Every structure is written in C-alpha cells, then in structure tokens.
Amino acid sequence: MAQRLRRTADALERLVAGLGSAVVAIGTLIGVVVVAGLSLVGVGLPAVAPTAQVLRGVADRERRRLGLGPADAPVPSTARATFADPTTRRELGWLAAHATLGWLSGLVGLVLPLYALQSLTFPLWFRWVDAETGGPGPLVWPVRDLADALVVAALGPVWAVLSVLVLPGLARLQEWPARHLLRPAGSELALRVAELRATRAAALDAHAAELRRIERSLHDGTQNRLVAVSVLLGSARRAVLRDPTTAAGSLERAQSAAEAALAELRSVVRGILPPILDTEGLAGALDGLAAGCAVPCSLELDLPERCARAVEATAYFAVSEALTNVSRHSGATRARVTAARHGHALVVEVADDGLGGARDTTGSGLEGIRRRVEAHDGRLFLSSPPGGPTVLRVELPCGS
Amino acid sequence: MRVVIAEDDALLREGLALLLGSEGIDVVATSTDATGLLEDVDTHLPDVAVVDVRMPPTHTAEGIAAAVEARRRHPDLRVLVLSAHVEPAFAAELMAGGAAGLGYLLKERVGRVEAFLEALQRVADGGTAIDPLVVEQLLTRQHPASALDRLSPRERDVLGLMAEGLGNAAIAGRLVVTEGAVHKHIRSIFAKLDLPPGEQLDRRVAAVLRHLEGRPPA
Numbered sequence: 313m314a315q316r317l318r319r320t321a322d323a324l325e326r327l328v329a330g331l332g333s334a335v336v337a338i339g340t341l342i343g344v345v346v347v348a349g350l351s352l353v354g355v356g357l358p359a360v361a362p363t364a365q366v367l368r369g370v371a372d373r374e375r376r377r378l379g380l381g382p383a384d385a386p387v388p389s390t391a392r393a394t395f396a397d398p399t400t401r402r403e404l405g406w407l408a409a410h411a412t413l414g415w416l417s418g419l420v421g422l423v424l425p426l427y428a429l430q431s432l433t434f435p436l437w438f439r440w441v442d443a444e445t446g447g448p449g450p451l452v453w454p455v456r457d458l459a460d461a462l463v464v465a466a467l468g469p470v471w472a473v474l475s476v477l478v479l480p481g482l483a484r485l486q487e488w489p490a491r492h493l494l495r496p497a498g499s500e501l502a503l504r505v506a507e508l509r510a511t512r513a514a515a516l517d518a519h520a521a522e523l524r525r526i527e528r529s530l531h532d533g534t535q536n537r538l539v540a541v542s543v544l545l546g547s548a549r550r551a552v553l554r555d556p557t558t559a560a561g562s563l564e565r566a567q568s569a570a571e572a573a574l575a576e577l578r579s580v581v582r583g584i585l586p587p588i589l590d591t592e593g594l595a596g597a598l599d600g601l602a603a604g605c606a607v608p609c610s611l612e613l614d615l616p617e618r619c620a621r622a623v624e625a626t627a628y629f630a631v632s633e634a635l636t637n638v639s640r641h642s643g644a645t646r647a648r649v650t651a652a653r654h655g656h657a658l659v660v661e662v663a664d665d666g667l668g669g670a671r672d673t674t675g676s677g678l679e680g681i682r683r684r685v686e687a688h689d690g691r692l693f694l695s696s697p698p699g700g701p702t703v704l705r706v707e708l709p710c711g712s
Numbered sequence: 713m714r715v716v717i718a719e720d721d722a723l724l725r726e727g728l729a730l731l732l733g734s735e736g737i738d739v740v741a742t743s744t745d746a747t748g749l750l751e752d753v754d755t756h757l758p759d760v761a762v763v764d765v766r767m768p769p770t771h772t773a774e775g776i777a778a779a780v781e782a783r784r785r786h787p788d789l790r791v792l793v794l795s796a797h798v799e800p801a802f803a804a805e806l807m808a809g810g811a812a813g814l815g816y817l818l819k820e821r822v823g824r825v826e827a828f829l830e831a832l833q834r835v836a837d838g839g840t841a842i843d844p845l846v847v848e849q850l851l852t853r854q855h856p857a858s859a860l861d862r863l864s865p866r867e868r869d870v871l872g873l874m875a876e877g878l879g880n881a882a883i884a885g886r887l888v889v890t891e892g893a894v895h896k897h898i899r900s901i902f903a904k905l906d907l908p909p910g911e912q913l914d915r916r917v918a919a920v921l922r923h924l925e926g927r928p929p930a
Contacts, residue, residue: 528771535796536721542823543727547734550825562730569723 320476323483324425330410330486331418333374337411340370344407351391360391364400371403374410375494378487383496402493409489417486424475432468435461521687522622529580529680537573541566585625594624598651598660601632606639607647607664614652619710626684627651627660630692630706633677634662642666642702658708668700681706713836716756717742718749718775719764719794728762728822735829744768746778753782753789760836764819765795765802776802783809790835794819798845800853804925807840811877811918815841831877840877840917847875850924862904870897875920 347363350356368387375382383403388394430448438461444454448464449471455461544566551559588597595613602609618624631649638647644666651660672678672694681704685692690708715737719725729739741752745767753761761782765775779791792815793806803816815835821843822828831841851860851872863871866887873883880898884891902908907919 531766531796532721532771536724536819539796539819539822540721540723540727542820543724543731546823546825546828547727547731550731551734565727569727572723 316476320425320479323479324421324475326483327418327421327479327486329377330414330483331422333370333377334410334415334418334486336370336373337407338415340367341407341411344404357391360394361387361389364388364394364397367400367403367407371406371494374406374490378490378494380490380494381496383494406489406493409493410486413489414486417482421479421482421486424471424478428468428471428475430468431464431471434464434468438464519622522684525683525687526580526584528683529576533576534573534580537569537576540569541573544569585621586628589621589624589628593618594627594651597624597628598631598649601628601635602647602649605635605647607635607642607644609635609638609647609649612648612650612652614650615658616653619653619658619708623658623688623708623710626688626690627658627706627708629684630681630704631660631662633681634704637670637677638662638664638666638702641670642668642700644700644702653710656710658710659705660708661703661705663701663703666700666702667698668696668702669698670694670696670702670704678704713760713833714738714740714756714758715760715762716740716749716752716758717762718745718752718767718778719762720744720767721764724764724819731822731825732762735825737832746774746781749778750782750785753786757786758789760790760792760832762792762794762832765793765799773802773805776806779806779814780809783814789813790838791815792817792832792835792841794822795843798843798849800846800849800925803842803846804921807918807921811840811842811921812915813838813840815877816846817841817843818845830882834877834879839879842876842917842921844872844876847872847924850875850921859905863901867897867901867904870894871901871920874898874901874916875924877917 344363344367347356347359351360364387368383372383374380383399385397385399387400388397394400427449434448434455435458438455438458441455449467453460455464544562548559548562548566551562586597588600592600593615595615598613599611602611619627631651635647635649638644642664644664647662647664649660649662651658653659670678672682672692678692678694682692685706685708688708690706693705693707694703695705696702715732717725717728717732717739719728719742725742725744729742732739740756740758743749743752749761749763752758761779763775763779765773767774767778775793775795779793782789783791790813791806793802794817795802796819798818806816807814813835815831817828817831821831835841851868860868860871869887870883873886878886880891880894884894887894905923907923
C-alpha cells in the first residue's frame with residue numbers, strides 16, 4: 313500500500329513537471345507551425361534553422377528531465393539540411409505528441425488527485441460556493457445542504473483510488489513519446505543489436521537442441537538396433553556350433569533388428585530435412601503428405617510466407633507422424649490438416665474422427681514430436697478423449 | 713554366475729538376457745534405469761551387474777553413477793559397464809577407487825561372444841576388462857616425449873593388453889608367444905615406465921591405467 317502511494321506521488325510529480333514542459337511544447341509547436349506555413353510561401357525559410365535550434369533547446373530540456381542522454385548530432389545550419397535531419401524530425405514528432413497527448417495526460421493526472429482533495433474537504437467549504445454550480449469535479453447536481461456535501465465527500469475516496477490506479481500508467485504514457493523519439497539514435501541501434509544477439513543465441517540454442525535430438529535418435533534407435541543385431545548374430549554363431557537347428561531363431565531376430573535399424577535410420581535421415589521442403593515448400597510438402605495418407609485427408613493452408621527451414625521441417629515432421637498415427641491407430645474415416653501463420657507463429661493442426669484415446673507417452677511417436685517441437689521453443693497440444701475426435705495442435709515460433 | 717542387467721533399450725536388454733541365458737549364465741533380474749538396478753542389486757545380491765552407461769532420465773552417465781553407488785553398498789559386487797561410445801573419462805570415473813572386479817566395454821563387443829564371455833568371466837573373478845578402444849585412446853593421447861616412446865612395438869602391444877586387463881597367459885595366447893616371453897616383456901615395461909614390479913594382476917592394471925592417464929602412482 314505504502315509502495316503504491318509512493319508510486320502515485322512519484323507519478324504525480326512527473327506528470328506535473330511533464331505538464332509544464334507540455335505547455336512549453338505547445339508554444340513551440342505554434343511557432344513551428346507558423347514558420348512552416350511561412351516557409352511554404354518562401355519567406356519563412358531563413359527562420360527554419362533558428363526554429364530548429366529552439367526546438368533542440370526544448371527537446372534538450374526534456375532529455376535532461378527524463379535522463380535520456382544528450383542529442384547525438386548538432387542542429388544543421390541550413391534549412392535544407394534541417395528538413396533532412398533525422399534527429400530534428402524525431403524531435404518534431406515528439407513535439408507534436410507532447411503538446412497534445414502529453415498536455416492532456418498531465419492535465420488529467422493533475423486534476424484527478426485535485427478532485428479527490430476537493431471532494432473530501434467539500435463539507436468544510438461548500439457553504440461559500442454557489443449551490444447551483446454543483447460540487448468539485450464533473451458534478452452537475454446542486455449541493456444545497458450538509459447531507460449533499462457529505463455525499464460529495466464520499467466520492468473523494470473514489471477519485472483517490474482512481475488516481476492511485478491511473479497515475480503511474482498516465483505518467484508512463486506521457487513520457488513514452490520522449491523515451492522513444494528523443495533517445496540518441498545510437499542507443500536504438502544498440503538496442504537492436506542486443507535484440508539480434510538474443511534471437512541469435514536462441515537460434516543457436518535451438519540448433520544445439522536439434523543436434524542433441526538427432527544424436528539421441530541415432531543413439532537410442534539405430535545404434536542400439538545395430539548392437540542388438542551384433543549380439544543376436546553372435547548368439548546365432550554360438551548356436552550353430554552347438555546345434556545348427558537352434559540358430560534359425562536368433563538369425564530371424566537378428567534380421568528383424570537389422571530391418572528395424574534401417575527403418576529408424578530412414579526416419580532419422582528423412583526427419584533431418586525432408587528434401588521436398590526445399591523443392592515444394594511447406595505447402596507442397598503437406599499436400600504430398602495429405603495425398604499419401606491412407607485415410608481421406610483434407611487440407612487447409614494459409615501460408616503467405618515461408619518460415620525458417622528447420623521450423624518448417626518440424627511442422628512437416630509433426631504432420632507426417634500424426635498422419636501415420638491416424639492411419640495406423642485411429643480407425644478414422646476422415647482427417648483434416650490445417651496450417652496457418654498467426655503473426656510470428658506457425659500453427660499446424662491434425663484432426664481426425666477416429667476412436668481417440670491417443671496418448672503422449674514415452675516411446676510414442678508423439679513424444680518424438682514433442683521433443684522436436686520443444687527444441688524450437690514451440691508447444692504441442694493433444695486432445696483425444698476416448699471415443700474421439702483427436703486433435704493435435706503444434707505451435708512453432710517462425711524464426712523469421 | 714548370477715547376473716543382473718540394466719539397459720533401457722528393450723531389444724538389447726532381451727538380446728543380452730537371451731545370449732547370457734543360452735550360455736548357462738543365470739540372469740536373475742533386468743531393469744531399465746539406475747533406480748531399478750540398485751533395487752535389483754539389493755534384492756538379488758548378484759555376482760555381476762551388467763550396466764548400460766546411458767539410461768533415463770538424463771541419458772548421459774547414469775550407469776556410471778549407479779555402478780559406483782552399487783559398489784559402495786556392496787563392495788564385493790562386480791560391475792561390467794557397457795557403453796555405446798568410448799569415453800576414457802567414464803572409465804576413469806568408474807575405476808577411481810581401483811579397477812578390481814570392474815569392466816568397461818563398448819556395447820558391440822557383446823557380439824563377439826567368446827571374447828565378451830571371457831571379459832565377463834574375468835570381471836566376475838575380480839579382474840578387470842577395459843575396452844581395447846579405451847586403451848588405444850589412452851596410448852595415443854600420450855605426449856610425444858613420454859616414457860612410452862622407450863617401449864619396443866612388441867612391448868607396446870603387451871602394455872595395451874595388460875591395460876585391457878588380460879593376464880599373462882591370455883596375453884601370451886593373443887600374441888602367440890610363450891608366457892615366459894610375456895614375463896620378460898612385462899618386467900622390461902615396468903622398468904622403463906618406472907612402475908613397481910611384481911604386483912597382483914588387478915593392481916597391475918590399475919598401475920598401468922594410472923600411468924596412461926598421467927596420474928601419479930598410488
């Protein structure tokens with residue numbers, strides 16, 4: 313509570329100071345408009361550079377007030393250069409915003425607590441006010457006696473609470489144009505660099521997670537299968553020495569293991585980056601998947617632009633795995649695949665009218681999808697009540 | 713010989729159990745992770761635990777930690793660790809407290825059944841089995857001017873087999889020489905490497921490993 317009050321008082325102080333600089337901004341804006349108008353007919357041109365100088369002075373006061381650091385370049389000396397100067401342009405933008413929005417928010421910020429104070433104290437001084445003009449604030453009904461005045465006083469806390477709620481945000485709103493437009497352009501660049509560095513680190517993380525995933529699937533799948541082949545072959549060789557007729561069982565199992573290793577290797581290789589993505593794009597690739605599905609599958613695509621390849625590959629993999637499950641386990645008669653871009657996210661959905669009851673358990677194909685989706689910071693949702701229908705939804709940040 | 717197996721891959725776990733079973737080895741329990749292994753060891757008190765390095769939940773080196781813990785609880789337990797790839801650091805961690813009754817082999821060695829059974833038997837008898845690839849990596853990792861340069865090629869072969877945990881007779885068999893010749897080579901190696909001679913087999917392996925890893929003799 314104490315902290316809220318402190319924040320409100322702090323916001324009030326900033327708003328009042330901002331109101332002062334907004335009044336100066338209004339004066340300057342009028343001057344700028346006049347000079348601009350005169351420049352259109354030619355006579356104002358000599359005044360352009362000095363006006364920009366005045367503008368810089370006003371903006372600099374605001375920079376100091378908000379601790380934004382000095383402007384990054386001196387004011388140009390000629391009218392032509394002034395028009396082209398990015399810092400001056402941004403200062404103009406700030407001037408327009410601060411003279412209107414800044415002034416208004418300062419006024420509201422000042423008036424709200426004032427209403428609170430007036431309303432609370434109104435019973436003490438209402439007798440000296442003309443009853444017909446009403447109370448403080450936007451009150452229109454007449455206040456004739458103490459009872460009326462006490463009702464007004466009861467509104468005081470409402471104004472106070474409103475002030476506490478609104479003032480901090482209002483102060484931020486008032487300072488927002490300055491914080492955006494009066495910062496040196498260099499610091500914006502630094503901000504952008506930091507942002508790029510963060511996204512790049514995230515991309516590298518995703519890359520490492522992807523490599524880890526591939527390593528895992530090679531190790532857990534292919535490598536173990538091949539070891540099993542070797543173990544079973546060794547076992548078969550020993551069996552041949554003892555009794556050749558018993559070797560057939562081990563050989564049979566060894567061959568199955570070798571086939572399983574090949575199948576897993578194929579899925580790992582295909583899963584790394586399906587070649588069809590490069591030639592046909594995600595839309596074409598999904599079209600191929602839907603066409604190849606054993607269950608009749610409709611397709612709805614809204615993909616105006618491409619995403620990062622690794623993201624598309626993951627979406628493709630998820631749909632491929634999901635459709636495999638649909639044809640193998642669901643008993644569905646129809647499936648539907650949708651893929652759409654929602655802002656910075658790629659959202660794919662696979663739905664079927666099958667039996668439901670699909671589960672995201674260890675070792676399932678769904679777990680593979682989840683791992684892969686999470687490597688890209690994406691999310692996977694599965695809804696599959698017993699009796700169906702099953703809907704698998706994957707949301708992936710596009711990376712572009 | 714009574715054995716427990718800890719391996720998270722189902723096919724491999726069954727294949728191993730099948731193989732060992734048909735060789736007359738009693739597989740008393742199998743488990744899929746470190747917790748299961750420790751329970752099996754506590755319950756069945758086997759002679760040997762055959763343990764996969766990578767198991768759930770993190771799929772990194774659970775098997776090593778579990779083996780070390782199982783040995784702490786049951787100092788007489790022999791442990792043979794199987795690994796999909798060679799990592800001398802894992803071997804070193806496993807054998808930090810001595811190499812007796814411990815083994816560290818690549819998984820695919822199991823396919824060479826005779827050699828695998830021999831290694832398993834060696835571990836069960838309190839000896840050591842270290843994968844040739846681990847030994848090779850330790851040997852090639854040595855600094856150029858190490859004492860190993862003073863060894864003859866034949867002596868290097870003998871050193872490698874010693875590091876794998878083989879006894880004199882087995883070394884003689886592999887190199888097709890007499891045991892007497894092996895004896896002579898070993899004496900010469902220990903002299904050149906400044907190792908105390910004439911020790912028991914497992915202490916000998918430990919000394920050789922320690923030397924190869926560049927650690928001071930115990």
